[in-house]
Amino acid sequence: xxxxxxxxxxxxxxxxxxxxxxxxxxxxxxxxxxxxxxxxxxxxxxxxxxxxxxxxxxxxxxxxxxxxxxxxxxxxxxxxxxxxxxxxxxxxxxxxxxxxxxxxxxxxxxxxxxxxxxxxxxxxxxxxxxxxxxxxxxxxxxxxxxxxxxxxxxxxxxxxxxxxxxxxxxxxxxxxxxxxxxxxxxxxxxxxxxxxxxxxxxxxxxxxxxxxxxxxxxxxxxxxxxxxxxxxxxxxxxxxxxxxxxxxxxxxxxxxxxxxxxxxxxxxxxxxxxxxxxxxxxxxxxxxxxxxxxxxxxxxxxxxxxxxxxxxxxxxxxxxxxxxxxxxxxxxxxxxxxxxxxxxxxxxxxxxxxxxxxxxxxxxxxxxxxxx
Amino acid sequence: xxxxxxxxxxxxxxxxxxxxxxxxxxxxxxxxxxxxxxxxxxxxxxxxxxxxxxxxxxxxxxxxxxxxxxxxxxxxxxxxxxxxxxxxxxxxxxxxxxxxxxxxxxxxxxxxxxxxxxxxxxxxxxxxxxxxxxxxxxxxxxxxxxxxxxxxxxxxxxxxxxxxxxxxxxxxxxxxxxxxxxx
Numbered sequence: 001x002x003x004x005x006x007x008x009x010x011x012x013x014x015x016x017x018x019x020x021x022x023x024x025x026x027x028x029x030x031x032x033x034x035x036x037x038x039x040x041x042x043x044x045x046x047x048x049x050x051x052x053x054x055x056x057x058x059x060x061x062x063x064x065x066x067x068x069x070x071x072x073x074x075x076x077x078x079x080x081x082x083x084x085x086x087x088x089x090x091x092x093x094x095x096x097x098x099x100x101x102x103x104x105x106x107x108x109x110x111x112x113x114x115x116x117x118x119x120x121x122x123x124x125x126x127x128x129x130x131x132x133x134x135x136x137x138x139x140x141x142x143x144x145x146x147x148x149x150x151x152x153x154x155x156x157x158x159x160x161x162x163x164x165x166x167x168x169x170x171x172x173x174x175x176x177x178x179x180x181x182x183x184x185x186x187x188x189x190x191x192x193x194x195x196x197x198x199x200x201x202x203x204x205x206x207x208x209x210x211x212x213x214x215x216x217x218x219x220x221x222x223x224x225x226x227x228x229x230x231x232x233x234x235x236x237x238x239x240x241x242x243x244x245x246x247x248x249x250x251x252x253x254x255x256x257x258x259x260x261x262x263x264x265x266x267x268x269x270x271x272x273x274x275x276x277x278x279x280x281x282x283x284x285x286x287x288x289x290x291x292x293x294x295x296x297x298x299x300x301x302x303x304x305x306x307x308x309x310x311x312x313x314x315x316x317x318x319x320x321x322x323x324x325x326x327x328x329x330x331x332x333x334x335x336x337x338x339x340x341x342x343x344x345x346x347x348x349x350x351x352x353x354x355x356x357x358x359x360x361x362x363x364x365x366x367x368x369x370x371x372x
Numbered sequence: 373x374x375x376x377x378x379x380x381x382x383x384x385x386x387x388x389x390x391x392x393x394x395x396x397x398x399x400x401x402x403x404x405x406x407x408x409x410x411x412x413x414x415x416x417x418x419x420x421x422x423x424x425x426x427x428x429x430x431x432x433x434x435x436x437x438x439x440x441x442x443x444x445x446x447x448x449x450x451x452x453x454x455x456x457x458x459x460x461x462x463x464x465x466x467x468x469x470x471x472x473x474x475x476x477x478x479x480x481x482x483x484x485x486x487x488x489x490x491x492x493x494x495x496x497x498x499x500x501x502x503x504x505x506x507x508x509x510x511x512x513x514x515x516x517x518x519x520x521x522x523x524x525x526x527x528x529x530x531x532x533x534x535x536x537x538x539x540x541x542x543x544x545x546x547x548x549x550x551x552x553x554x555x
Binding site: 039041093094095097100101102112113114115116118119130131132133134135136137143147150151153154156170171174175176177178179225226227228229230231232233234241242245249356357358359360 | 444446450455456457459462463465466469470472475477478479482483485486487488489491492493495496498499500501502503504505506507508509510511513516519520522523524526527529
């Protein structure tokens with residue numbers, strides 16, 4: 001079975017997984033309103049890291065975050081990152097895209113290539129393998145974990161360091177603004193008054209390995225699936241087709257009552273959350289609690305799948321289902337049990353669900369101690 | 373097992389190793405290939421270059437497979453790799469926001485600033501509900517590509533894959549080397 005060895009989250013809410021969990025459990029969010037930042041004409045609400053002015057340093061802010069997050073997870077796992085039996089997989093949508101801005105002069109432009117950015121990390125750790133970058137829109141973080149599970153299952157590596165990261169910039173914020181996808185206030189996932197998403201900076205790392213025997217407290221990445229809506233490149237399916245199929249694929253013959261919760265994508269755009277409610281109901285999961293963490297972090301893009309998996313593992317470890325910050329009144333047409341406050345659970349498994357542009361969807365079934 | 377293979381560069385097209393006669397080069401060649409070998413999918417003209425290259429390559433591949441069917445299926449995955457991700461569109465989008473005096477961010481360009489859109493275009497065209505994935509490595513590496521494609525068959529639903537390399541640095545510079553692979 002594929003087992004989580006260690007993990008880390010770096011976000012505006014903390015630089016360890018534990019700090020992040022404590023902050024979120026107490027209801028903290030780093031979402032703030034920014035007016036005039038990066039010369040953008042429209043204000044926006046986002047969860048941003050402090051940018052230092054180290055323009056002549058060796059690494060960009062994106063590279064610093066992936067190296068720092070990986071470093072902390074590697075040191076907790078106590079593995080030799082320089083070994084050729086260790087693979088690095090990076091999940092990101094836009095990497096160093098801000099280097100395309102003509103005003104950014106401190107770094108070679110080639111670092112805008114995602115493979116080059118990832119190599120800054122592997123070179124730092126003296127790892128000889130070519131890093132794999134998963135760039136599958138907003139589902140990248142779950143896809144990267146699925147790619148890691150497959151490499152380990154095939155016996156190609158002993159450890160996979162799976163790092164998810166995106167750093168916000170004028171490029172990304174203006175793009176989402178041009179789509180009218182951003183909320184002018186803090187986002188409200190699944191709520192009747194939701195009107196768009198917020199964006200966020202984060203890096204998160206999970207290290208996986210393969211084991212024959214699993215302890216009761218060890219987290220198993222049990223099954224993952226990626227499916228397409230085959231419907232539209234920028235709009236979700238009206239039948240939740242890809243998310244439904246991804247959910248069915250990871251559920252297998254698992255009883256829904258074994259699930260503590262479904263941690264949804266829950267971006268708080270009108271269409272995404274509606275689509276997810278359709279998919280979750282079609283998959284027979286209406287009775288399972290649903291939450292979204294976007295009200296704490298915003299949408300952290302390439303980091304989201306990794307970060308939200310880590311937060312969900314910690315919640316189950318704490319016998320807790322995290323509240324959906326920003327949610328008050330159900331505003332999707334299919335009945336969902338969305339958590340509006342922290343709630344206790346005795347269950348040991350959850351599903352992480354994501355969807356993204358290009359019609360892609362991904363689901364990951366995580367089970368503590370394996371399925372029992 | 374590899375069933376069919378398509379190679380496209382700005383001045384060469386090969387299907388299963390046999391060169392096709394082409395009348396033009398670069399972006400004009402893609403349009404000519406569309407008119408000659410597809411013809412009934414006007415969405416093609418809205419696509420960015422990366423999607424056009426991947427789409428045309430997939431059409432030639434599926435024509436080589438024969439018995440084109442558009443019945444929905446979940447057992448076929450589309451999994452691509454490249455070097456430049458969506459760099460052409462990233463550069464084009466940056467130009468729309470570079471100048472504060474002339475700031476016109478375009479949603480039509482922004483949507484293509486994700487490399488995996490090409491996999492979605494192919495899934496939509498053929499009604500594939502299966503896996504679609506996009507991965508980036510800094511140089512073409514057949515071993516890494518084949519290893520990951522073999523791995524994808526660990527999903528018990530997946531019986532065949534349209535997979536390989538689809539890269540584009542600008543409108544006139546691109547390369548596709550894709551194949552249809554069965555379990």
